[in-house]
Amino acid sequence: MFRGINAISLDGKGRLALPAKYRERLIAACAGHLVITIDPTNALREPCLLLYPLPEWEAIQEKIDTLSSFNPVSRKVQRLLVGHADDVVMDGNGRILIPQALREFARMDKRVVLVGQGKKFELWDEATWEDSRRAWLEEAVNENAALPAELDSLSL
Numbered sequence: 001m002f003r004g005i006n007a008i009s010l011d012g013k014g015r016l017a018l019p020a021k022y023r024e025r026l027i028a029a030c031a032g033h034l035v036i037t038i039d040p041t042n043a044l045r046e047p048c049l050l051l052y053p054l055p056e057w058e059a060i061q062e063k064i065d066t067l068s069s070f071n072p073v074s075r076k077v078q079r080l081l082v083g084h085a086d087d088v089v090m091d092g093n094g095r096i097l098i099p100q101a102l103r104e105f106a107r108m109d110k111r112v113v114l115v116g117q118g119k120k121f122e123l124w125d126e127a128t129w130e131d132s133r134r135a136w137l138e139e140a141v142n143e144n145a146a147l148p149a150e151l152d153s154l155s156l
Contacts, residue, residue, distance in 0.1 A: 002116035007126060010110055014103055015095040016123075019114070023094045030054040032090030036098065038105055039122065040080040046132045047106045049098070051114075051121040057085070098123070 006019045018026065026032055035057035039048045052060070064082055067074035084105070088096040098108065111126035124132075 001118055002121055003118070004116045006114045008112050008114055010098065010103075010108060010112055011095075013097065014100060015097045016112060016114070017093060017095045018090065020094065022116075023090070026053060026090060034088050034090070034096060035085050036088050036096075036102060036123070037081055037085040038102065040077070043080075043105075046128060047125075048128070049102055049106050049123040051088075051096075051123055052119070054087075056119045061085075 002022060002025075004021075008016050008019070010016050026034070030053040033054040035052045035054055037050050037052075039050050061082060064078055067078060069075050069078065084102065086099045086102065088098070090096055106123065106125055107128060108123075108125045113124045113126050113129040115122040115124065115129070
């Protein structure tokens with residue numbers, strides 16, 4: 001399980017050092033082999049990347065591969081998720097290289113935020129993350145915001 005928010009700097013080559021607290025789990029789970037792709041949900045306003053340990057990604061791609069390429073919506077999902085997917089491998093220092101095209105898509109410069117999401121990570125440009133988080137918190141305190149039915153019984 002990956003959780004937590006980590007501010008990280010990209011180096012001049014576009015590499016980021018994964019936090020030490022995740023490295024051992026990633027080595028055990030996937031020998032440091034990961035897949036990075038775009039998050040197509042709300043990508044124009046809040047672009048971010050998704051980073052999966054390889055076995056987690058393979059399960060997702062298997063489901064995507066079963067979608068009909070004749071269905072226009074399914075085809076878009078295939079193009080966006082699989083088409084943008086790239087294999088990355090942690091080096092001996094726990095770094096991964098974020099491909100240039102994906103850095104450009106997510107508008108990443110120097111400062112990024114790695115957000116644990118259970119079985120995967122989200123990777124955000126720091127300014128985009130801060131703006132989005134602020135907006136989500138404002139929405140959360142809005143009295144008219146309705147929780148999905150699945151969360152009705154959740155107590156924090």
